[in-house]
Amino acid sequence: MPIQPAQHFIDGEYTEGALGKRFETINPTTGEVITTVAEGFAEDIERAVEAAYRAFHEGPWQTMTTKERAAVMNRIADGLVAHGDELAYLETIDTGLPISQARGQAARAAENFRFFARKAEEMTGETYPVDGAFLNYTLRRPVGVAGLITPWNTPLMLATWKIAPCLATGNTAVLKPAEWSPLTATKLAQILHEAGVPKGVFNVVHGFGETAGAALVRHPLVNLISFTGETTTGEEIMRNGASTLKRFSMELGGKSPILVFADADLDRALDAAVFGLFSLNGERCTASSRLFVERSIQAEFEERLAARVANIRVGNPLDPETEVGPLIHRQHFERVQDYIRLGTEEGATCAVGGPSPANQVGNIVRPTLFTKVDNQMRIAQEEIFGPVLVTIPFDTEEEAIRLANDIRYGLAAYVWTNDLTRAHRVSAQIQSGMVWINSQNVRDLRTPFGGSKYSGIGREGGHYSFEFYTELKTIHVALGHHPIPKFGMNPPTEGGNNHGR
Numbered sequence: 094m095p096i097q098p099a100q101h102f103i104d105g106e107y108t109e110g111a112l113g114k115r116f117e118t119i120n121p122t123t124g125e126v127i128t129t130v131a132e133g134f135a136e137d138i139e140r141a142v143e144a145a146y147r148a149f150h151e152g153p154w155q156t157m158t159t160k161e162r163a164a165v166m167n168r169i170a171d172g173l174v175a176h177g178d179e180l181a182y183l184e185t186i187d188t189g190l191p192i193s194q195a196r197g198q199a200a201r202a203a204e205n206f207r208f209f210a211r212k213a214e215e216m217t218g219e220t221y222p223v224d225g226a227f228l229n230y231t232l233r234r235p236v237g238v239a240g241l242i243t244p245w246n247t248p249l250m251l252a253t254w255k256i257a258p259c260l261a262t263g264n265t266a267v268l269k270p271a272e273w274s275p276l277t278a279t280k281l282a283q284i285l286h287e288a289g290v291p292k293g294v295f296n297v298v299h300g301f302g303e304t305a306g307a308a309l310v311r312h313p314l315v316n317l318i319s320f321t322g323e324t325t326t327g328e329e330i331m332r333n334g335a336s337t338l339k340r341f342s343m344e345l346g347g348k349s350p351i352l353v354f355a356d357a358d359l360d361r362a363l364d365a366a367v368f369g370l371f372s373l374n375g376e377r378c379t380a381s382s383r384l385f386v387e388r389s390i391q392a393e394f395e396e397r398l399a400a401r402v403a404n405i406r407v408g409n410p411l412d413p414e415t416e417v418g419p420l421i422h423r424q425h426f427e428r429v430q431d432y433i434r435l436g437t438e439e440g441a442t443c444a445v446g447g448p449s450p451a452n453q454v455g456n457i458v459r460p461t462l463f464t465k466v467d468n469q470m471r472i473a474q475e476e477i478f479g480p481v482l483v484t485i486p487f488d489t490e491e492e493a494i495r496l497a498n499d500i501r502y503g504l505a506a507y508v509w510t511n512d513l514t515r516a517h518r519v520s521a522q523i524q525s526g527m528v529w530i531n532s533q534n535v536r537d538l539r540t541p542f543g544g545s546k547y548s549g550i551g552r553e554g555g556h557y558s559f560e561f562y563t564e565l566k567t568i569h570v571a572l573g574h575h576p577i578p579k580f581g582m583n584p585p586t587e588g589g590n591n592h593g594r
């Protein structure tokens with residue numbers, strides 16, 4: 094299927110960039126150019142932000158009833174379902190995500206809109222009656238123009254995770270998608286437009302982080318930035334947004350532990366360990382990339398793990414049977430290759446996988462398992478963001494917690510044990526924004542999502558998204574005649590005033 098060149102979407106129309114430049118998006122399976130993409134710069138961001146600002150202040154979006162907005166949001170969800178196959182196909186050829194998983198992500202994108210449409214209708218405030226003298230209450234109002242900056246892993250789903258609560262609460266938005274995965278964001282603009290989103294409410298500007306992204310962050314008319322990406326990029330964005338006092342939500346990197354105790358259901362723990370790291374090609378922020386296993390079961394568990402990892406179906410991501418596809422980009426592929434070589438240099442044992450053959454076409458990385466890993470090794474501490482799992486043994490519960498916490502990140506954690514009290518004890522002590530007990534990464538959209546430490550700031554999901562995308566306003570209403578001090582009622586003094594007394 095030929096893919097049209099991708100354009101920006103500004104003020105309700107697809108458009109070329111102001112400077113007329115384009116960049117290529119590459120198929121990670123073949124290394125061939127899929128199409129070209131309009132490259133945005135500060136001039137394009139300016140146009141998009143102005144359109145979003147006008148739409149916020151003058152357009153009907155903010156003044157519509159919540160029900161009317163929810164109806165549009167539900168039509169967007171319908172559009173996402175109707176175009177689900179095309180979206181999954183675009184995501185797969187653009188990112189290498191296996192098609193069966195891309196279909197799941199497209200369905201989840203639709204659910205994001207339905208969920209936040211419902212949730213916005215349930216939005217309430219608080220009242221503070223003050224002894225019959227006052228009635229104070231809170232209102233949630235939209236903040237204004239949101240800058241949404243997204244990464245290349247599951248780009249469609251992650252964009253909708255931001256767009257849905259942002260629009261449901263009456264804000265307008267400029268999306269800057271990742272430069273390695275522009276296709277589904279381009280299609281999304283059409284779906285939103287056809288669902289009845291008024292012009293200027295949703296805009297897309299393609300381009301690179303240092304140019305288009307940075308211009309969005311620095312723009313004085315942008316009130317809030319929701320960012321998902323690498324920790325170091327998040328730091329840079331906060332520096333750049335400081336002088337215009339942006340509100341930030343930061344969903345950043347991770348290196349999440351999975352703790353397997355000897356008393357766990359080891360069959361299910363094994364399934365979860367393999368899926369938790371190797372799904373989404375290992376390019377998953379909440380990937381369970383550090384496996385801590387109790388020493389008494391280590392040998393047996395690692396042996397079974399190795400057999401499963403060696404058996405993962407790797408290949409063409411358009412094949413519905415494929416479990417792991419190619420990594421997004423040659424540059425990222427090389428980075429992951431470097432980590433695989435580093436693991437061996439650091440003294441770990443490469444039990445399965447290893448470096449890909451030289452001159453291989455496409456960005457397939459062999460699913461790789463390192464054993465005999467020390468927690469201080471770089472492969473145990475740094476986010477690899479690919480299909481590379483490390484295992485580390487522990488002897489006691491205390492040691493497991495200490496090792497799991499001995500890292501800069503704190504996004505997710507997974508605990509496998511059938512000891513009820515230990516499960517809760519350990520979960521409470523692990524430093525992470527989220528913990529799953531005896532579970533793979535199953536999300537309930539009502540729950541807060543986000544990380545601690547270097548994995549992020551703030552939470553999105555459920556009503557927590559509204560805390561970010563709305564301004565909380567307090568209204569104070571006097572119900573009677575409370576005392577008001579009468580300044581300026583004293584008789585005038587000599588010289589006409591009493592300054593200095």
Ligand code: NAD
Pocket residue numbers: 242243244245246251269270271272300301302303305306307310321322323324326327329330343344345346347377378476478504544548549
């Ligand atoms: P990245 O930080 O390189 O890029 C993310 C986005 O930021 C891109 O759109 C990029 O163009 C833009 N950007 C880069 N520099 C910028 C700047 N100076 N100003 C403004 N924008 C800028 O991340 P990536 O490589 O695309 O994504 C992978 C990372 O995302 C991993 O670290 C992963 O853990 C993280 N991630 C986190 C979550 C989460 O919810 N915590 C979810 C998914 C991915």
